[in-house]
Amino acid sequence: MNEESEPVDGRKARGHRRRAEIIDATLAIVMRDGAAGVTHRTVAKQAGITTSLSTYYFATLDDLLVAALSSVADAYTARIHQIVAGPGDKLRGLAELIAESGGPGRARALAERELSTLAARRPALAPVARRWRENVAELAATLTDDPEAIAALVAASDGLCTAILIDNAPADSDYVHRILARAIHAPQDAVPS
Amino acid sequence: MNEESEPVDGRKARGHRRRAEIIDATLAIVMRDGAAGVTHRTVAKQAGITTSLSTYYFATLDDLLVAALSSVADAYTARIHQIVAGPGDKLRGLAELIAESGGPGRARALAERELSTLAARRPALAPVARRWRENVAELAATLTDDPEAIAALVAASDGLCTAILIDNAPADSDYVHRILARAIHAPQDAVPS
DNA sequence: GTACTAGTTGTACTATCGTTCAAAAAACAC
DNA sequence: GTGTTTTTTGAACGATAGTACAACTAGTAC
Numbered sequence: 001m002n003e004e005s006e007p008v009d010g011r012k013a014r015g016h017r018r019r020a021e022i023i024d025a026t027l028a029i030v031m032r033d034g035a036a037g038v039t040h041r042t043v044a045k046q047a048g049i050t051t052s053l054s055t056y057y058f059a060t061l062d063d064l065l066v067a068a069l070s071s072v073a074d075a076y077t078a079r080i081h082q083i084v085a086g087p088g089d090k091l092r093g094l095a096e097l098i099a100e101s102g103g104p105g106r107a108r109a110l111a112e113r114e115l116s117t118l119a120a121r122r123p124a125l126a127p128v129a130r131r132w133r134e135n136v137a138e139l140a141a142t143l144t145d146d147p148e149a150i151a152a153l154v155a156a157s158d159g160l161c162t163a164i165l166i167d168n169a170p171a172d173s174d175y176v177h178r179i180l181a182r183a184i185h186a187p188q189d190a191v192p193s
Numbered sequence: 194m195n196e197e198s199e200p201v202d203g204r205k206a207r208g209h210r211r212r213a214e215i216i217d218a219t220l221a222i223v224m225r226d227g228a229a230g231v232t233h234r235t236v237a238k239q240a241g242i243t244t245s246l247s248t249y250y251f252a253t254l255d256d257l258l259v260a261a262l263s264s265v266a267d268a269y270t271a272r273i274h275q276i277v278a279g280p281g282d283k284l285r286g287l288a289e290l291i292a293e294s295g296g297p298g299r300a301r302a303l304a305e306r307e308l309s310t311l312a313a314r315r316p317a318l319a320p321v322a323r324r325w326r327e328n329v330a331e332l333a334a335t336l337t338d339d340p341e342a343i344a345a346l347v348a349a350s351d352g353l354c355t356a357i358l359i360d361n362a363p364a365d366s367d368y369v370h371r372i373l374a375r376a377i378h379a380p381q382d383a384v385p386s
Numbered sequence: 387g388t389a390c391t392a393g394t395t396g397t398a399c400t401a402t403c404g405t406t407c408a409a410a411a412a413a414c415a416c
Numbered sequence: 417g418t419g420t421t422t423t424t425t426g427a428a429c430g431a432t433a434g435t436a437c438a439a440c441t442a443g444t445a446c
Contacts, residue, residue: 011413011422117310121227152372158355159348179345204392204443
């Protein structure tokens with residue numbers, strides 16, 4: 001998504017398409033078997049290419065993981081920007097996005113979590129892993145000026161995702177929305193202590 | 194921690210000690226290199242034993258990971274029960290526990306997150322991974338009866354941990370406490386919509 | 387002492403891993 | 417057509433993985 005403009009060379013064009021295919025194959029692996037299942041060989045088999053071609057585009061496995069995480073992060077970034085720019089209730093839009101983690105978006109959300117967790121140890125992944133939370137903060141900033149309310153909403157979003165993914169908590173959009181609203185609309189002097 | 198009572202047989206006693214050593218070694222590996230670094234060989238080397246002895250106590254790698262996750266989960270359970278049973282402000286105690294993830298408790302918290310993430314794919318790990326959130330909910334239940342307030346506090350706790358671990362967010366105990374208080378003390382009719 | 391059980395070791399098998407490399411194939415420029 | 421660049425292949429290297437297994441040691445019971 002953050003690639004250069006279309007190349008005129010037909011070979012490079014094919015190369016870019018191939019690269020995207022490999023990233024998609026990597027994501028498919030992460031969604032099916034987790035990040036631990038990502039090897040040059042499994043990715044190549046998934047993409048229907050030879051192992052060496054996978055290493056041709058991504059010299060190291062880390063490169064592959066960075067690209068894959070960037071891809072999911074891009075998707076979420078687009079979704080949130082769409083919500084922010086759209087006409088509807090932004091908090092409800094976020095709630096629906098989060099609630100998807102319990103259904104059709106579960107594999108994708110899980111992939112994002114796995115790759116983000118990797119980021120704690122691989123510096124190359126860190127800036128990409130931060131994006132989801134930055135995007136939520138951006139959305140929150142359109143609803144309030146209180147920085148702690150923003151932080152509270154970001155934390156609530158992450159915590160709800162965790163609960164839905166790991167705990168198999170109910171992913172009811174209305175329920176998620178109520179928890180989110182509670183986080184962002186709480187009075188800042190709730191507890192004077 | 195959830196083992197049987199002390200065996201009288203000196204060999205079995207040694208065996209139990211050995212088992213605990215292996216679990217500790219596994220945790221050390223997870224803390225240093227992540228869950229991906231856990232192999233029978235690395236664990237054995239860390240524990241100063243042979244590879245076959247590691248497989249003698251834990252036939253499969255999953256067994257090892259379950260035991261390791263159980264161990265960290267036990268530690269957190271003990272900490273939270275201590276806070277609940279103690280005389281001090283329970284919410285502040287939780288805030289301090291969470292804030293530790295930014296400092297001395299970082300490796301341990303990261304290990305818990307990594308193993309919990311594994312739980313999404315390995316059923317054997319699931320019940321153990323749920324414990325942390327159940328414990329926080331237990332603590333929250335001593336502060337309010339509103340189930341959504343409890344859920345909000347649990348989500349906030351998890352989200353704050355994520356921010357501290359992945360985002361390298363400031364882990365100021367007072368700050369964490371304010372976010373937590375905001376989650377649990379918000380009025381339930383903040384947003385009528 | 388013998389018989390028995392639990393812990394421990396060394397070795398080895400097969401599989402898969404990341405990575406490299408020279409060479410072939412394809413698309414381009416001329 | 418020739419020459420050049422990019423993509424693609426097949427094979428191979430060394431390293432490490434999980435696991436199995438027979439043998440050895442050490443504690444226990446009698």
